[in-house]
Amino acid sequence: MPSKWEKLACAPMMPVPDSFNLEACLPYGLTTEHIYRAMKDFTEFLGLINQKLYSKGIPRLETIIMTANFSSIVGEFLHMRIPHYCEGLVRNRYHNGHPDLLPAGRFPENSAQHASEGIEVKASRHQQGWQGHNPEDTWLMVFVFDSNKQSDDLSLVRPKPFVFREVLGARVTKQDWSFAGRKGQSRRTITASITRSGCDKMRQNWIYRSPE
Numbered sequence: 001m002p003s004k005w006e007k008l009a010c011a012p013m014m015p016v017p018d019s020f021n022l023e024a025c026l027p028y029g030l031t032t033e034h035i036y037r038a039m040k041d042f043t044e045f046l047g048l049i050n051q052k053l054y055s056k057g058i059p060r061l062e063t064i065i066m067t068a069n070f071s072s073i074v075g076e077f078l079h080m081r082i083p084h085y086c087e088g089l090v091r092n093r094y095h096n097g098h099p100d101l102l103p104a105g106r107f108p109e110n111s112a113q114h115a116s117e118g119i120e121v122k123a124s125r126h127q128q129g130w131q132g133h134n135p136e137d138t139w140l141m142v143f144v145f146d147s148n149k150q151s152d153d154l155s156l157v158r159p160k161p162f163v164f165r166e167v168l169g170a171r172v173t174k175q176d177w178s179f180a181g182r183k184g185q186s187r188r189t190i191t192a193s194i195t196r197s198g199c200d201k202m203r204q205n206w207i208y209r210s211p212e
Contacts, residue, residue: 003159005158006054006060006154006159007054008159008161009050009060009148009159009160010050010053010054010060010161011047011050011051011161012043012046012047012050012162012163013043013161013162013163013212014040014043015036015039015040015043015164015208015210016210019208019210020032020035020036020207020208021206021207021208021209024169024205024206024207025170025205026169026207027119027139027171028086028088028089028101028104028118028119029086029087029088029089030082030086030088030089030119031086032208033085034082034085034086035082035167035207035208036208037081037085038077038078038082039078039164039167039208041077041081042077042081043162043164045077046061046062046162049061059154060148060159062147062148062149062150062162063148063149063150063152063154064150065150066150067125067149067150070147070149071123071124071125074123074143074145075100075121075122075123075143078121078143079091079100079101079119079121082101082121083101083104087104088103089101089102089103089104089119090102090104090105091110092110092111092112092115092118093109093110093111094111094113097111097112097113097114098112098113098114098115098136098138099115099118099119099120099121099136099138099139100118100119100120100121101119101120101121102115103117103118116137116138118139119138119139119140119141119169120136120138120139120140120141121141122140122141122143123143123145124142124143124144124145125144125146125147125149127144127165127166128194128199136172136174136192137171137173137174138171138172139169139170139171139172140169140171140194140198140202141168141169142168142169142202143164144164144165144166144167144168145162145163145165146165147160147161147162147163148160163210163212164208164210165209165210166206166207166208166209166210167206167207167208168202168203168205168206168207169202169207170198170201170202170204170205171201172194172198172201172202175197178192178193178195
């Protein structure tokens with residue numbers, strides 16, 4: 001039978017309204033209230049799924065999906081819900097377009113393959129070094145979370161509930177990224193990572209910090 005810790009871990013920890021930075025600089029009419037509501041929606045969504053899985057004797061979603069794929073689910077959900085609350089932003093309707101969110105009414109059919117205006121949304125378990133495919137001049141918002149992952153051996157690692165640890169955001173430039181290409185016959189995915197300068201910009205404009 002699943003442990004009592006596994007049952008408790010099926011109830012994600014809700015974001016705390018009083019832990020948002022009301023002085024954070026946010027673009028396009030976005031507010032901390034909009035961000036809070038989107039985070040709350042995801043937390044409730046994950047709780048519903050995990051509690052149903054538990055009732056069927058199935059492990060939690062975050063422990064059965066590959067680590068990177070789960071982070072993508074978190075990010076996709078958030079950039080789907082933020083425009084639901086913020087009238088100044090829309091989802092970029094271009095497949096794999098950049099950035100994820102566009103200023104409402106700025107682009108034809110709210111679609112842009114690549115634009116310097118808008119917000120790129122990422123979710124990560126890491127507190128720095130966030131990755132993208134290319135160095136970009138963009139407004140970047142990162143949702144840092146903590147949870148168990150697929151590689152955890154839950155007989156050794158105690159089950160723990162999902163929690164948003166912090167939300168950071170700022171406009172970064174290409175100089176705030178380090179680029180890692182490919183050499184020779186390598187098939188590694190081309191990536192760019194936020195450097196110390198980019199992390200510093202985003203931490204200076206922190207949006208949410210969990211009281212945990």
